[in-house]
Amino acid sequence: MGTLVTASGLVKTYGEVVAVAGIDFEIREGECFGFLGPNGAGKTTTVRMIHCVSPVTSGTLLVGGLPAAIDNRALKKMTGVIPQEINLDIDLTVKENLIIFARFFDIGRAEANARIAELLRFVELEAKASAKISDLSTGMKRRLLIARALINRPRLIVADEPTTGLDPQARHLIWQRLRQLKTQGATLVLTTQYMEEAQQLCDRIVVMHQGRILKEGVPGRLVEEEIGREVVEVRTPPEDDARVLAHLSGFDCAHERVGDTLYFYCRDGHGLMKRLLELDLPNTLNRPATLEDVFLKLTGRSLHE
Amino acid sequence: MSLSYRIAYVFLRNLYSYKRFIVPTFLVSLVEPLFYLITFGVGMGAYMGAFGGQPYLNFLVPGVLASAAMMAASFECLYGTYVKIVHEKVYDSLVATPVSADEAVAGDIAWGSFRGLISGTLMMVVALAMGVAPAAPWRAVLLLVFMVFVGILFGSLAMIVTSVAPSFDFFSYYTELAITPMLFFSGVFFPLDKFPPWMRTLAEFLPLTHAVRISRGLFTGEPVSGLGWRLAVLAVIAAAAFTVSIRMMRKRLIK
Numbered sequence: 077m078g079t080l081v082t083a084s085g086l087v088k089t090y091g092e093v094v095a096v097a098g099i100d101f102e103i104r105e106g107e108c109f110g111f112l113g114p115n116g117a118g119k120t121t122t123v124r125m126i127h128c129v130s131p132v133t134s135g136t137l138l139v140g141g142l143p144a145a146i147d148n149r150a151l152k153k154m155t156g157v158i159p160q161e162i163n164l165d166i167d168l169t170v171k172e173n174l175i176i177f178a179r180f181f182d183i184g185r186a187e188a189n190a191r192i193a194e195l196l197r198f199v200e201l202e203a204k205a206s207a208k209i210s211d212l213s214t215g216m217k218r219r220l221l222i223a224r225a226l227i228n229r230p231r232l233i234v235a236d237e238p239t240t241g242l243d244p245q246a247r248h249l250i251w252q253r254l255r256q257l258k259t260q261g262a263t264l265v266l267t268t269q270y271m272e273e274a275q276q277l278c279d280r281i282v283v284m285h286q287g288r289i290l291k292e293g294v295p296g297r298l299v300e301e302e303i304g305r306e307v308v309e310v311r312t313p314p315e316d317d318a319r320v321l322a323h324l325s326g327f328d329c330a331h332e333r334v335g336d337t338l339y340f341y342c343r344d345g346h347g348l349m350k351r352l353l354e355l356d357l358p359n360t361l362n363r364p365a366t367l368e369d370v371f372l373k374l375t376g377r378s379l380h381e
Numbered sequence: 382m383s384l385s386y387r388i389a390y391v392f393l394r395n396l397y398s399y400k401r402f403i404v405p406t407f408l409v410s411l412v413e414p415l416f417y418l419i420t421f422g423v424g425m426g427a428y429m430g431a432f433g434g435q436p437y438l439n440f441l442v443p444g445v446l447a448s449a450a451m452m453a454a455s456f457e458c459l460y461g462t463y464v465k466i467v468h469e470k471v472y473d474s475l476v477a478t479p480v481s482a483d484e485a486v487a488g489d490i491a492w493g494s495f496r497g498l499i500s501g502t503l504m505m506v507v508a509l510a511m512g513v514a515p516a517a518p519w520r521a522v523l524l525l526v527f528m529v530f531v532g533i534l535f536g537s538l539a540m541i542v543t544s545v546a547p548s549f550d551f552f553s554y555y556t557e558l559a560i561t562p563m564l565f566f567s568g569v570f571f572p573l574d575k576f577p578p579w580m581r582t583l584a585e586f587l588p589l590t591h592a593v594r595i596s597r598g599l600f601t602g603e604p605v606s607g608l609g610w611r612l613a614v615l616a617v618i619a620a621a622a623f624t625v626s627i628r629m630m631r632k633r634l635i636k
C-alpha cells in the first residue's frame with residue numbers, strides 16, 4: 077500500500093505559541109490513522125494542516141504527493157472533513173445543506189441528487205431530509221456531518237473527534253459507518269480523546285503531547301509494550317504503600333501511586349490479586365490494560381486545560 | 382487573490398438561506414426608506430414647494446435610494462457576515478471545501494450588494510406608486526445598476542470593519558461614526574450649498590456624497606457637476622476597499 081500523507085519536521089506556531097513542534101509521520105493509503113492526545117496536544121492543528129485550512133509554518137506536509145496548502149483546491153476536492161464543531165448551516169434544511177455542499181464541489185444537480193439520497197440512507201436520515209437543523213438531535217447532526225463530508229466521494233476522510241458528546245448508540249453507529257468507509261477503500265485520519273474509539277477504529281495511532289509525538293504504533297501492541305496485559309488497582313491510603321509493596325516482593329510488575337490509588341501493571345494480574353487478598357485490603361480491582369493506561373502513562377495524569 | 386466562479390456558489394448559499402426570511406426582510410428593507418419618503422417627502426416636502434424646479438420628492442427619492450443601498454449592503458456585511466463567521470460557523474465549513482476564503486468574502490459582498498439592490502428596487506416601486514418617476518424609464522434601470530456598484534463599495538467598507546470586529550458592539554462605532562453622519566451630511570435630504578464652506582469640503586470626502594449626486598443626476602436627468610471624477614473616486618475607493626477587505630478577512634479566517 078502506498079503512502080497518502082507524509083509529514084516531516086512539521087511545525088505550526090501561532091505567534092509565540094508552538095502548537096506543533098516538529099513532527100514526522102506517514103499515513104498509508106487505506107488505513108485508519110489516529111492522533112491521540114489530551115487537549116492542546118496539537119492533534120486538531122495537525123489535521124487542519126492536512127486538510128488545507130491551516131497553513132504549515134515550516135517543514136513539509138505532502139498529501140497525495142502534493143504540498144498541503146490553503147489554496148490547493150485539488151487536495152480539497154479529494155478530502156472530506158468531519159469537523160469537531162458542528163458547523164452545519166442552520167439556515168438550511170438537511171437536504172439543502174447537502175445540495176449546497178455538492179455545489180461547492182462542482183457536483184452537477186442530477187449527480188448530487190442521487191448522491192444525497194444514497195448518503196441520507198447511509199447515515200439513516202432519509203426521514204429527516206426536509207427537517208430544519210435545529211430539529212435534529214446531536215447524534216443526527218453528527219451523522220449529517222458525515223454525510224456532508226462524503227458528498228465528494230473523498231479519498232481522504234479527516235474526522236476530528238467525530239463522536240464528542242454522543243450517547244453509546246449514536247457513537248456505535250458512527251463507528252460502524254467509519255469502518256464501512258474504510259472497507260470501501262477510503263483513508264481515514266482520526267483525532268480522538270476516547271481511547272476506546274481509537275481501539276475500535278485505528279490501525280495505527282500516534283500519541284501526541286505538547287505538540288510532539290510521544291509514541292507511534294498499533295493500538296493493541298502499544299498496550300502490551302507500555303503497560304503489560306493487566307492492571308490491578310488498589311485503593312488504599314499512601315501510608316499502606318510500604319506494607320503492600322513488601323508483601324508483593326518477588327512479583328514482576330511496575331507500580332505507580334496516583335492520588336488514592338496504587339496501580340500495578342503486570343502480566344499475571346490474577347496471581348497478584350490472590351497475593352493481595354491475603355492482606356485483606358477492602359478495595360482492589362483487576363482489569364485488562366487499555367490504551368487509556370498507555371495514554372495516561374505517556375501524557376501524565378495532571379489535567380490539561 | 383484566489384477568486385473564481387465559486388463566488389456564485391457562496392451567493393447561492395445565501396439565496397437558499399434567504400428563502401426563509403424573504404418576507405420579513407422585504408418588509409424591513411421597505412419600512413425605513415418608506416418612513417423617509419413619507420416624513421421628509423410628503424410631510425416636510427409640503428412646506429418646501431419646488432426644489433430647483435422639481436417637487437421635493439424628486440430630489441429626495443434618488444438620495445434615499447443611494448442611502449438605502451448603502452445601509453442594506455453595510456448591515457449585511459457587518460451583522461450578516463459576523464453571524465456567519467462567529468455564530469453559525471458557515472465560513473469554517475466553506476473553507477474546508479474547494480471554495481476559498483477569498484471567494485467566501487467576495488460572495489458575501491456580492492450578497493450585500495444584492496440586498497442593496499432589493500432595497501433600491503422596492504424604493505423605486507414605492508416612489509413610482511407615489512407618482513415620483515425618473516426623467517425616462519431607462520434611467521430607472523441605470524440607477525439600479527449604479528446601486529449594485531454602491532452596494533459593492535459600502536459592502537466592502539463594512540467587510541473591513543467586520544474583519545477586525547471582536548464583538549457585535551464594535552459595529553456601533555462604525556454605524557454611529559460613519560454610516561449615520563454620511564446619511565445626514567451627504568446631501569440626501571437637502572442640498573449642501575447652504576452649509577458653511579468647510580462643511581461642504583468635508584462632505585466631499587464622504588463617498589455617499591458622490592453616490593447621491595450621481596444617483597440624483599441619473600434620476601432627474603440634470604447634469605452632474607464633476608461626474609467623471611466622482612465616478613473615478615468611487616471606483617478607486619470600491620476597488621481599494623474590496624482588495625483590503627479580502628486581505629484582512631483572510632487574516633481573520635485563516636490561522
